[in-house]
Amino acid sequence: MASCSLITPASSLASSSLRKLFSSRNSMATVGLLSFAPKTSSFILHSIKQRAYHESSFRVRSVAAPVEDVAGFDDMVAGTQRKYYMLGGKGGVGKTSCAASLAVKFANSGHPTLVVSTDPAHSLSDSFAQDLTGGTLVPVDGPEYPLFALEINPDKSREEFRSATQKSGGTGVKDFMEGMGLGMLVEQLGELKLGELLDTPPPGLDEAIAIAKVMQFLESPEYSMFTRIVFDTAPTGHTLRLLSLPDFLDASIGKILKLRQKITSATSAIKSVFGQEQTSQQDASYKLERLRERMIKVRELFRDTDATEFVIVTIPTVMAISESSRLRASLKKENVPVKRLVVNQILPPSTTDCKFCAVKRKDQLRALDMIQNDPELSSLTLIQGPLVDVEIRGVPALKFLGDIIWK
Ligand SMILES: Nc1ncnc2c1ncn2[C@@H]1O[C@H](COP(=O)(O)OP(=O)(O)OP(=O)(O)O)[C@@H](O)[C@H]1O
Incomplete structure (x- = not known):
């Protein structure tokens, strides 16, 4: 069988304990570059030649003179003030694997860390091979320092928003107003396009609300211990819309609240009829006001160069790099700080006559070249992540990937 030089915990695959940690997919068809020392639970390099290859291929390096002087992981791990890392990119490139591996690395470096998924299609549980569902803080077993995960349930968040807006000026009030013959205010409601917003929420709304929810959590003492927060965000399209959503929602919620004031005065004559309804509307207004404040915080957080970094994750294909x-262009327009670009799943050079591997690698190198000539990407610090021959699942596998990527 033709063999190719993928990164694999090869010698370890003989050990039954590691078989449990890694699926043994394709292990017979690979030549291991790394071996595993079960006692220390760390992967070590197999030979000097391979070490040289490993270091030259997979360390953090710049493709061009970076605009900003960006250090490696030392820079990410330094300081005890809270920092946020948002990992985003096209679907399936390895965002979750990179986010989870970064979170493990932070935790193993002494930072109490929280990893949050705001992707409506969560895969954190799959990545950690642990059940992290439930929408609350769940401890992750394995790392040396506390690592917790939080998968935000987007349906639940959206439902909360829906009921708050309905009570405070959305379709519920619209029906009520029509019933009361207050048609002129209904027209103003129409302007808000609330029905549309609630019935077919724009992509990104779930995520905006999910992030707002995280901001709400972070205000509570239970969360004050975390010094690193890693977000596994939704695929690119959602993220882009997410960036403009806080402004949109801020404006919409502002309008809803203003409208609510008008409704209150218009209905003051029949206030007694309102009874309980009035109280629940006040509650809803309060909730909306809070959501609006959190949206503003989300917007500020995304643009805070001291506390936040958006890391773009991609793969070496023309489509993904484009x-x-x-x-990157959109993030720049929105003033979101980006310093690093992770190019994941890079095939190592083939040491055999595997034609498929050679052609694929050439293709990848062409795509990597694009980065050097791309006006948006060339100034970023490039981190190359290898394609490994096992599925990245569980803390040991994430540690393995993290030690290669985050240097
Ligand atoms: N460097 C790598 N080598 C081998 N397999 C990888 C690598 N990175 C990620 N994978 C695998 O690719 C698959 C997709 O990875 P992951 O879930 O991290 O991507 P994603 O970008 O978060 O996807 P989605 O957008 O669907 O959430 C997983 O099976 C993961 O184990």
């Missing part, structure tokens, strides 16, 4: 370039 999309990353557009993402």
Whole structure:
């Protein structure tokens, strides 16, 4: 069988304990570059030649003179003030694997860390091979320091928003107003396009509300211990819309609240009829006001160069790199700080006569070249992540990937 030089915990695959940690997919068809020392639970390099290859291929390096002087992981791990890392990119490129591996690395470096998924299609549980569902803080077993995960349930968040807006000026009030013959205010409601917003929420709304929810959590003492917060965000399209959503929602919620004031005065004559309804509307207004405040915080957080970094994750294909370039352009327009670009799933050079591997690698190198010439991407610090021959699942596998990527 032709063999190719993928990164694999090869010698370890003989050990039954590791078989449990890694699926043994394709292990017979690979030549291991790394071996595993079960006692220390760390992967070590197999030979000097391979070490040289490993270091030259997979360390953090710049493709061009970076605009900003960006250090490696030392820079990410330094300081005890809270920092946020948002990982985003095209679907399936490895965002969750990179986010989870970064979170493990932070936790193993002494930072109490929280990893949050705001992707409506969560895969954190799959990545950690642990059940992290439930929408609350769940401890992750394995790392040396506390690592918690939080998967926000977007349906639940959206439902909360829906009921708050309905009570405070959305379709519920619209029906009520029509019933009361107050048609002129209904027209103003129409202007808000609330029905549309609630019935077919724009992509990104779930995520905006999910992030707002995280901001709400972070205000509570239970969350004050975390010094690193890693977000596994939704695929690019959602993220881009997410960036403009806080402004949109801020404006919409502002309008809803203003409208509510008008409704209150218009209905003051029949106030007694309102009874309980009035109280629940006040509650809803309060909730909306809070949501609006959190949206403003989300917007500020995304643009805070001291506390936040958006890391673009991509793969070496023309399509993915073109999309990353557009993402970077949009992030720049929105003043979201980006310093690093992770190019994941890079095939190592083939040491055999595997034609498929050679052609694929050439293709990838062409795509990597694009980065050097791309006006949006060339100034970023490039982190190359290898394609490994096992599925990245569970803390040991994430540690393995993290130690290669985050240096
Ligand atoms: N460097 C790598 N080598 C081998 N497999 C990888 C690598 N990175 C990620 N994978 C695998 O690719 C698959 C997709 O990875 P992951 O879920 O991290 O991507 P994603 O970008 O978060 O996807 P989605 O957008 O669907 O959430 C997983 O099976 C993961 O194990």
